[in-house]
Amino acid sequence: MSLSLNQWTTRRWSVAEAVDGCARHGLEAIGLWREKVAEQGLAASAKLVRDAGLRVSSLCRGGFLTTGGEAFAAALADNRRAVDEAAELAAACLVLVVGGLPGVKPGEPLSETAGRDLAGARERVAEALAELAPYAGERGVKLALEPLHPVYCPDRAVVSTLGQALDLALAYPEEQVGVVVDTFHVWWDPRLFADVARAGRRIASYQVCDYLHPLPADVLLGRGMMGDGVIDFPPITRAVLDAGYTGDVEVEIFNADVWAADPDEVLATMKARYAEVVRA
Amino acid sequence: MSLSLNQWTTRRWSVAEAVDGCARHGLEAIGLWREKVAEQGLAASAKLVRDAGLRVSSLCRGGFLTTGGEAFAAALADNRRAVDEAAELAAACLVLVVGGLPGVKPGEPLSETAGRDLAGARERVAEALAELAPYAGERGVKLALEPLHPVYCPDRAVVSTLGQALDLALAYPEEQVGVVVDTFHVWWDPRLFADVARAGRRIASYQVCDYLHPLPADVLLGRGMMGDGVIDFPPITRAVLDAGYTGDVEVEIFNADVWAADPDEVLATMKARYAEVVRA
Secondary structure (H helix, E strand, O other): OOEEEEHHHHOOOOHHHHHHHHHHOOOOEEEEEHHHHHHHOHHHHHHHHHHOOOEEEEEEEEEOOOOOHHHHHHHHHHHHHHHHHHHHOOOOOEEEEOEOOOOOOOOOOOOOOOOOOHHHHHHHHHHHHHHHHHHHHHOOOOEEEOOOOHHHOOOOEOOOOHHHHHHHHOOOOOOOEEEEEEHHHHOOOOOHHHHHHHHHHHEEEEEEOEEOOOOOOOHHHOEEOOOOOOOOHHHHHHHHHHOOOOOOEEEOOOOHHHHHOOHHHHHHHHHHHHHHHHOO | OOEEEEHHHHOOOOHHHHHHHHHHOOOOEEEEEHHHHHHHOHHHHHHHHHHOOOEEEEEEEEEOOOOOHHHHHHHHHHHHHHHHHHHHOOEOOEEEEOEOOOOOOOOOOOOOOOOOOHHHHHHHHHHHHHHHHHHHHHOOOOEEEOOOOHHHOOOOEOOOOHHHHHHHHOOOOOOOEEEEEEHHHHOOOOOHHHHHHHHHHHEEEEEEOEEOOOOOOOHHHOEEOOOOOOOOHHHHHHHHHHOOOOOOEEEOOOOHHHHHOOHHHHHHHHHHHHHHHHOO
């Protein structure tokens, strides 16, 4: 396993700056975000990572597929574009955050039309996957379904456990659909170790960050530097390795303090913490 | 099924006031809290509910059993007292909120000695149950293991899913250990309907309240009046009924606005909402 910088961890950096940062700190891989790639330009971003000899451990992110009607077709079209981008960047996978209940938006009060049909939203995900998996397969891109912590079920992801993501993925060939193991999202799951073993080589991405306590008012920013929260990493890392995962370990932290810090210090800290508290 | 007032919903009321309120609104059952019972007096509380002809649908709560060492013995002793109280009150069950990681406290920053051994904390729960289940059985009290939403895993309950609670309960006779189905805690679970069916008559308590969006800064207070959040209740109610549950439906809401409201209005609203949005 080798460490990868998910570029949202150093959110103020452009793709060019993040690629330079990885080189400066001896990292071999980077996780890119579509927004940052669009700012830099797709072809330019692909050239930057290629010239720097970096692997692209993931592209974040497709998904948001749970709205029915016309918005569903638009979401599928956007996801096909994300697949094309992942192909051009030679990303190891395209991370899918599948979306929450239809009409339920992060940070906004419930509207009159907010959906409560959780089972229906989950069916939309399965339908979308049936459209997108073959498309991705033809372009050599692996979709990586990311289960999000159940606290995000209303507004961000109705795929809430690794087991649920895995059951969805298993309907497709291994090279088309895998799953993400993100410690923040799954550390609490009593079935975690059984499902990591069951996932085996379906694990398309291993992402690490800590679960802070107490959570900040905006729970999205409850992701902390490894060692700053409640997660015991080595058993999870060992299980992922034992399952046959040979990819990179991405550090993806959404945290106001980390974003405010000097990105070079963040990279130095994440390297040190990886060695101290994450490795099996 | 018949509606029950969990008295924390009308938190400002004493046991005597809550018993009167139930009678005034035609409710047949009440869920009591140990703190309130202690303030009223145990024998006095038992007499009040008996004279009013109310069933005690649950006593809240025992638990907090995940700390090892000397604190573990003290926690067991306190839980035995809770069992005795449940017996005197003829409560249908004693709800157990099992506790979080050792040394991790709600609302307080992590200390240097905070525990990260989640598997160990879960073992403590199983050990405690082995002590408490026979004790409860001898006194005709059913322990009801309550899985809490995974957002409470660090500080309140390392039992995070209905399936996990059920696996713990199944080691004991049905009359000794059951499980709680609280909509707030389990609505997101992809395995909910399978595990409710598997639980069958192990369901010792069905508690309802909604899951608000967005959550307030203190996630403990994210419990809302039914209809004010994202939960689709009838499928869950139907599943609980189909599993063979014949007990009361307790409304348990932790919510600053509900606590600030006139308790009689809260009871009127909960009766109306129960009929409108909860019943199968």
